[in-house]
Amino acid sequence: DTEVTQTPKHLVMGMTNKKSLKCEQHMGHRAMYWYKQKAKKPPELMFVYSYEKLSINESVPSRFSPECPNSSLLNLHLHALQPEDSALYLCASSQVPGMNTEAFFGQGTRLTVV
Amino acid sequence: ELKVEQNPLFLSMQEGKNYTIYCNYSTTSDRLYWYRQDPGKSLESLFVLLSNGAVKQEGRLMASLDTKARLSTLHITAAVHDLSATYFCAVDNNSNYQLIWGAGTKLIIKP
Numbered sequence: 491d492t493e494v495t496q497t498p499k500h501l502v503m504g505m506t507n508k509k510s511l512k513c514e515q516h517m518g519h520r521a522m523y524w525y526k527q528k529a530k531k532p533p534e535l536m537f538v539y540s541y542e543k544l545s546i547n548e549s550v551p552s553r554f555s556p557e558c559p560n561s562s563l564l565n566l567h568l569h570a571l572q573p574e575d576s577a578l579y580l581c582a583s584s585q586v587p588g589m590n591t592e593a594f595f596g597q598g599t600r601l602t603v604v
Numbered sequence: 605e606l607k608v609e610q611n612p613l614f615l616s617m618q619e620g621k622n623y624t625i626y627c628n629y630s631t632t633s634d635r636l637y638w639y640r641q642d643p644g645k646s647l648e649s650l651f652v653l654l655s656n657g658a659v660k661q662e663g664r665l666m667a668s669l670d671t672k673a674r675l676s677t678l679h680i681t682a683a684v685h686d687l688s689a690t691y692f693c694a695v696d697n698n699s700n701y702q703l704i705w706g707a708g709t710k711l712i713i714k715p
Contacts, residue, residue, distance in 0.1 A: 532692055532705035533647065546702065580646060591696050591703055592637060595647040 493517075496581050496596035504604055505571060511599045513564040513581030519594070521587040522564040524556060525580040527598075533580055539564060540587035571603045606631045606697050610706035618714055620682050625709045627676040627693035635696035636676050637703065638667050640689045647692070651678075683713045 494515045503509050513522065520541050525533035538546035539558040547556075553575075555567040564581055578600055582593040607630040617623055627636070638650040651660045653669035653676060660667050664687065666679045676693055690710045694703040 530708075530710075532694075532708055535702055538702070578644075582647075591635065592649060592652050593647075593703065594649060597646045600644075 494581055494583055494594050494596035496579075496599055498599060499597065500600045500602075502602045502604060503568065503571065505573075507571075508567070508569045510568065511566040511579055511581075511601075513566075513596055514562055515583040515594070515596075516562055517583065517585075517594070518561075519583035519585050520561060521584045521591075522558060523582040523584075523593060524554075524564070524566050525582060525595075527578045527580055537566075538587075545587070568601075571601075573603050576602045606633065606695060606704045608693060608695050608704050608706040610693055610709050612709060613707055614710045614712075616712045616714065617680075617683055619684055622682065623680050625678040625680075625691055625693075625711075627678070627695075627706055629674050629676075629695045629704070632671070632674075633695045633698055634671075636669055637694045637696075638676070638678055639692045639694065641692065641708070642689050650691075680711075685713050685715055687711065688713045 497512045522539045524536040527533040535548050536550045537556045542558045553570050557565040578598045580598045581596040584591050584593045609628045611626050636653045639647040640650050641647050651667040656671040658669045664681045669676045690708045692708045693706045697704050
């Protein structure tokens with residue numbers, strides 16, 4: 491199994507809503523990532539979890555709240571988002587933090603904030 | 605600070621032609637990756653280059669790495685329409701194991 495699975499694939503939410511993005515991998519990878527990608531731009535790193543602990547937060551606003559319940563799951567909780575937060579949100583995983591950063595990406599969640 | 609530059613940023617070419625995408629980076633790194641992204645889709649890992657002189661090939665794509673020149677190339681041979689996509693290179697930031705991404709090259713291959 492070489493897949494990273496993200497749900498939902500599409501999400502439309504209002505600025506007062508609370509929603510969550512989910513990501514799952516069963517490759518035994520111990521690093522998991524959230525990226526944000528705007529159209530025609532490279533992905534921007536948001537968060538890195540290493541062995542289920544948050545190791546990198548790239549100065550992301552607090553309206554984005556990550557959670558790693560176990561080594562296979564990664565969530566991104568969304569609250570009070572702004573229209574400019576509309577983007578493709580990508581989850582990724584890699585084998586061992588710091589040893590092999592080849593990242594395998596999920597299919598992404600296309601988020602629209604209205 | 606590690607910076608990654610790709611060129612060209614946009615490339616339109618005819619089927620059957622050869623071309624090369626370049627990825628330059630500013631400081632020492634041990635690892636370089638090439639990814640492909642189709643419109644509205646996720647990122648697909650194409651190549652992992654781990655050492656100086658590494659060369660990898662998959663079908664019509666060949667990637668190489670020169671760590672002394674801090675340069676990687678992605679060469680397309682006899683392009684076909686199915687290779688139309690955006691190609692990103694990403695370089696391992698040795699200090700904190702993050703990936704630093706190039707801006708991407710949008711490749712359009714016309715029949």
